[in-house]
Amino acid sequence: MKDISEDIAWAKINKDVLASLENPRKMFWAIVLVAFAMLTVGIGCEAYQYITGMGVANMDNPHVWGLYIASFIFWIGMSHSGTLLSAILHLMHADWRKPIYRFAEAMTTFSLMTAGLFVFVHLGRAWQVYYAIPYPNERGIWPNFQSPLLWDAMAIFTYLSSSILFLYVGMIPDLAICRDNMHPGWRKKLYTALSLGWEGTDRQWRNFRVTYLTIACFLIPLAVSVHSIVASDFALSQQPGWHITSFPPYFVAGALYSGCAAIITLFIILRYVFKFEEYMTMPILKKIVRLTFAIAMVWTYLNMIEMAAVWYGHDPVAKDTLLERMFGPYAPFWWSMIFCGSILPFIMAFKRFQTNIPVMFVVSLLLNLGMWLERWMIVSPTFAHGYYPWTFDHDQWPSFVQWGMVFGSFGWFTLLFMGFCKIFPSVSMYEVKEMVYHRSLATKAAAGKLATAGKGAH
Amino acid sequence: MSKRHLLALFNNFEEAAAVVKELRTTSISGFDSNKDMIMKSPIEHPEVEEVLGEKPVYVQFFTLGGALSGGLLAFSLIAGAQAVFFAQSKGGKPIVPFPPDFVLTYEMFILGGVYITILGFLICAGLPHRRSPLYSAKVSEDQIGILVKSDERAADTLKAIFTKHQALEIQEEAGK
Numbered sequence: 043m044k045d046i047s048e049d050i051a052w053a054k055i056n057k058d059v060l061a062s063l064e065n066p067r068k069m070f071w072a073i074v075l076v077a078f079a080m081l082t083v084g085i086g087c088e089a090y091q092y093i094t095g096m097g098v099a100n101m102d103n104p105h106v107w108g109l110y111i112a113s114f115i116f117w118i119g120m121s122h123s124g125t126l127l128s129a130i131l132h133l134m135h136a137d138w139r140k141p142i143y144r145f146a147e148a149m150t151t152f153s154l155m156t157a158g159l160f161v162f163v164h165l166g167r168a169w170q171v172y173y174a175i176p177y178p179n180e181r182g183i184w185p186n187f188q189s190p191l192l193w194d195a196m197a198i199f200t201y202l203s204s205s206i207l208f209l210y211v212g213m214i215p216d217l218a219i220c221r222d223n224m225h226p227g228w229r230k231k232l233y234t235a236l237s238l239g240w241e242g243t244d245r246q247w248r249n250f251r252v253t254y255l256t257i258a259c260f261l262i263p264l265a266v267s268v269h270s271i272v273a274s275d276f277a278l279s280q281q282p283g284w285h286i287t288s289f290p291p292y293f294v295a296g297a298l299y300s301g302c303a304a305i306i307t308l309f310i311i312l313r314y315v316f317k318f319e320e321y322m323t324m325p326i327l328k329k330i331v332r333l334t335f336a337i338a339m340v341w342t343y344l345n346m347i348e349m350a351a352v353w354y355g356h357d358p359v360a361k362d363t364l365l366e367r368m369f370g371p372y373a374p375f376w377w378s379m380i381f382c383g384s385i386l387p388f389i390m391a392f393k394r395f396q397t398n399i400p401v402m403f404v405v406s407l408l409l410n411l412g413m414w415l416e417r418w419m420i421v422s423p424t425f426a427h428g429y430y431p432w433t434f435d436h437d438q439w440p441s442f443v444q445w446g447m448v449f450g451s452f453g454w455f456t457l458l459f460m461g462f463c464k465i466f467p468s469v470s471m472y473e474v475k476e477m478v479y480h481r482s483l484a485t486k487a488a489a490g491k492l493a494t495a496g497k498g499a500h
Numbered sequence: 501m502s503k504r505h506l507l508a509l510f511n512n513f514e515e516a517a518a519v520v521k522e523l524r525t526t527s528i529s530g531f532d533s534n535k536d537m538i539m540k541s542p543i544e545h546p547e548v549e550e551v552l553g554e555k556p557v558y559v560q561f562f563t564l565g566g567a568l569s570g571g572l573l574a575f576s577l578i579a580g581a582q583a584v585f586f587a588q589s590k591g592g593k594p595i596v597p598f599p600p601d602f603v604l605t606y607e608m609f610i611l612g613g614v615y616i617t618i619l620g621f622l623i624c625a626g627l628p629h630r631r632s633p634l635y636s637a638k639v640s641e642d643q644i645g646i647l648v649k650s651d652e653r654a655a656d657t658l659k660a661i662f663t664k665h666q667a668l669e670i671q672e673e674a675g676k
Contacts, residue, residue, distance in 0.1 A: 052542060052642035176577065176604075184581040188600040196604055200611040207618050215542075215640070222637035238628035242639055243647075244552055246625045247544040252559045253621035257614055264610045271603065475642075476543045 045325045046141065048482040052475050055321075059216075059467045059474075060223055062316035070315045070460065077456035084450010087443045088163060096166040100441035104425045104433045109444040110164035112417040113451055116300065117157035118198070118272050119293070119413065123301020124150030125205045126265040127333075129258035137480065138329055140473035141321040145312055145463060146305050147209040152458040153304075154202040156451050163447055190274040197268045204264060208257050214240050214250070215472045229465070269297045276420065283363040283424045286351050292344040299341045299383070300413035302334040306406035308459070310399055312468055321469050324397040331396045338387035338409070345384065359429050366427040367419055371436050376419050382412025504655045507634040507671040508662035509643045513541070513548050516644040519665045520551045523648070523658075530651025531658065540635075540645035548644075562620025563613050570612015575605045634671050643668065 091098050101108050124146035131139035162168040174195035178184045185192050217237035224230040240246060273293035276284035286292075309330065313322040352360045367376045386408055395401045426436050462468070510516040516539065524533045534553055541548070549555075579596045622628070632647070639645045648658055655672075662670055 056641050176581075178581070182584060184584070187578050187582065187604060188597060193600075193603045193607070196607045200607045200614075204610065204614045207614060211618065211621065219640045222640050238622075239631050240627065241631060241635055242540045242542060244539040244541075244549045245555070246627070247541070248549060248555060248557050249559055249621050249625040251544055251546070252557045253617055256560065256563050256617050260610050260614050260617075264607075267603075267606065267610075472543050479543060 045323050046321060046474065046478060048478050048485060050320070050478055052478075055471050055474050055478075056219055056223065058317075058320065059469050059471050060220065062318065062468065063220070063229075063464065063466075066315050066464065067317065070464070073311070073315070073456060074460055077453040077460065080453025081450050081457055082453075083446050084453060087446030087450065091163075091166075091443050091447075092168070098441060099443045100438065101444075102435075102438070104428055104435055105422065105438045107164075107421050107425060109418065109440045109448050110160045112414070112421045113448050114157050114160035114164065115272055115293075115417040115420070116414045117153045117160065117451065117455070118269060119297030119300045119417070120304050120410075121150040121153035121157065121201070121205070121301065122265055122269060122294070122297035123305055124148070124153070125201075125208060125261050126298065127301070127305070129208075129261045129265075132255070132258045133262075137477045138326050140477045141318075141323075141469050142305070142309060142326060142330070143473075144209075144213070144466075144470045145308055145459075145468045147205065147212070148459060148462045148466075148468070149301075149304060149308060150205045151202070151209055152455050152462070153301075154198065154205065155458065156455045158198065158202070159451065159454065160447075190271060190278050193271045194275060197264075197271045201264055201268045204257065204261060208254075208261060210236075211250070211254060211257065212470065213466060214238060215242065216467045216470060218242070219471055220467065232465075266294055269294045281424050282357065282360040282427075282429060283352065283367075284420070285357075285360070286348055288344060288347050288351060292341075292348055295337065295341040295344050296413060296416060299334070299337045300410050302330065302337055303406045303409035303413065306330055306334060306402055307410070310403045310406075312463060316463065316468065318469060321474060327399075327402065328396045331390050331402060334406075334409070335387055335390040338383065338390070342384040342387075345380075363424055363427050366436075367423045370423070370427065372419060372423045372426070375415050376423075379412050379415035379419055382408045383416060386412070502652055503649055504652055505632075505634050505647065505649050505673040506655060506658055506662070507540075507636065507645050507647045508667040509636055509638055509645050509669045509671075510665065511643065511668055513545055513644055515665050515667075516541075516646060517548045517551050519646055519661060519667075520548070522661055522665070523646075524551070524553065526661070528650070528654050528657050530654035531648065536649040538647040540639045540647060542640055542642060542644075557624065559617060559620040559624050562623075563617045566616020566619070567609050567613030569616070571605050571609035573612065574608030575601060578604055634673050636669070636671065638669075 099108065099110075124143075128139060128143040128147050131143070161174070162171055165171055173185065174192060176185055176187070176192065176196070214237060217233050218240040221230060221233040221237045224233060270290035270293065273290040277286060277289035279285065306327070309322055309327060312318055349364060352364045355361070366372070386405060389395050389401065389405055395405075422438075426438065427434055508519070510519065520537065520539065523531075523537060537552065539548065539552060578601050582596050582601075634647060636643070636645060646662070650658055659670055
C-alpha cells in the first residue's frame, strides 16, 4: 500500500491542493446539485410548517419531541470526531492526521450549524429563540440556570465558536499560500484579508505553535462536555429509559462513532472529487477504519451497559419501555440500529475490507444510518410508552414535514461542506510538508545519512 | 546612518541554520543578530528557531487570564442573577447551587480561554500586519528566507555570508 511519498516536492503539494480549489471532478457539481435539491425540500417543509403551524409535523402530546430532536443530537454527535480527533491526534503527534484533519474540522463546524437549525425548527416560534440566551426578561426573571437546555445553548455556542476559531487559526499559513498563488480577483482579496499578512516568520510560527496547542487542549474537554450536556437533557429528566447514569459516556461514544464514520464517507468523496489520491492514501483510510471499529466496540459495550442498567434496575416502567423498543412498533428500527451499529462494524475487522473503497463507503453510510436510528430510538419510544397507560401512543408516525426537514438537513450540510472545500484548501499544505519533511529526516537518520537530511524534501 | 534590509532565500533548513549560526557568532559592525534577524519558512521548525536564540512566547499568559476571567464572569453573572431571589422562600434549597452553576462556569472558562488565546496570538505574532516589501512567495512554497536589517556598511559583509552559504536569491531594500 502506497503512502504519501517522502520525496514529494513541496511545490507540488501547493500545486495539487490549489488545483482542488479550481478544477474538481464533475462529480462535485453533481453532489452540489443533489444537495441543493435536498435543501429545497427542507426549506419547503419548514415554510409549510411555519405558515401552517407545528401540527403539520404530527407532533402532539405525548410526542412532543420527534425527529427534530433526534436529528439535533445526531448532528451534534457528528460534529465530535472532527475537532476532537484533530485535537487528540495533534497532542499525540500522530502525523497521519495531517492530510485529513482540515476537512474533519470543517465537518465539525458545519455539523454544529446544522444541529443549530433544528433548535429553530423544533421551537416552531423561531423568533423566540432568544429565550435560550442568559438574558433577563422585562420582569427581571432570568432563564433557569439549572436547566440542561440552557447549558446546551451555552455549550453549543462555545463549541461552535471555538471550533470555527480552531479551524481558522490552523488555516492561516495555508491562506497565505493561497494569497501568494491566486490570480487577482475576489478569491485573492478574500485570502489576503483572512491570512492577516502571514509571512511565516519565526515569531509567527512560535506563537502559532503555542496557540494551536492551547486551543487543542481546551477543545478536548469541551467536546466531551458538550455531548455530556446533550445527554443530560435526557438523563436529568425522570422519563423512563432516559434516567440512566451511563447516558453521558454513551452519548460521547455514539458521537465519536458517527463522526468517525462520517470522516470515512467524506474521505472517500473528497479523495475522488478533488483528486487527492496522493494525499488521502490507503494507509490513512486503514487507520481511520481501525479507529472506527474500536469506537464501535466501545459504543456496543456502553449500549449493553445501558440495557443491563435498565434490565437489572428496579424500575418496571423503564424495563417495559426497553421491551417496547425491542418488540413493539419500533422493533424494526431498533434491530436495524443494533445491526448497523454493532454487527456491521465487524466487516471493518477484516484487512481485505479496510481499504476496499466501495465496501467502506457503503459501510460508513450504514453506520451513520445506525447512529441516526439510535438517536431516534432514544427519543420517540419513551414518549410512545411513558409512565401512565393513558398516555401511551404507539401509533404516532412523523409526518412528511419532519422527514423532509431531516432530508433537507443533509442537503444543507453537504452544500456548506462542499462549498468550504471548493473555497478553502481541504488538505493542510504546510502540515503535509511537515509530515513528509519529518518522515524523510527519520528515514535518512535510520539510514545513517543524517548529514544530508532534509534536502530531498524540496 | 540609513538602514538596509536584505532577504536571502535558501534551499533548505541546514543552509539557513548555518547562516544564522555564522551571523550570531560573527561580530559585524552595524548589525545586531539578536534584534535584526528574522527567519521565514514554509513550515514550523523549532530546532532552527532555537538557533536564532531564546525568544519567549507569552500567549499562555493570555490563556490563563482569559480562562480565569471567563469562569469568574460566568459565576458572578449566574450567582448574581440567582441572588435576585434572595428574599424569596427557596424551600431550603441553596440560593446559589454550586453543581449546576459549575457547568456554565466551566463552559465560560473554556470560552474565555479560547477567545483570549486568539487575541494573545494576534498581539504576540504581530497580526494582522501589512506584508513587508521584502517578501517572496517562494517562502510559502519551499524556500527558507533570512531577513536582516543592518547599516549600509554591513550590507556587503552580510551578502558575502549569504552567498557563501549558497543563497538562491538575495533581495535588497534601502532607505528605511
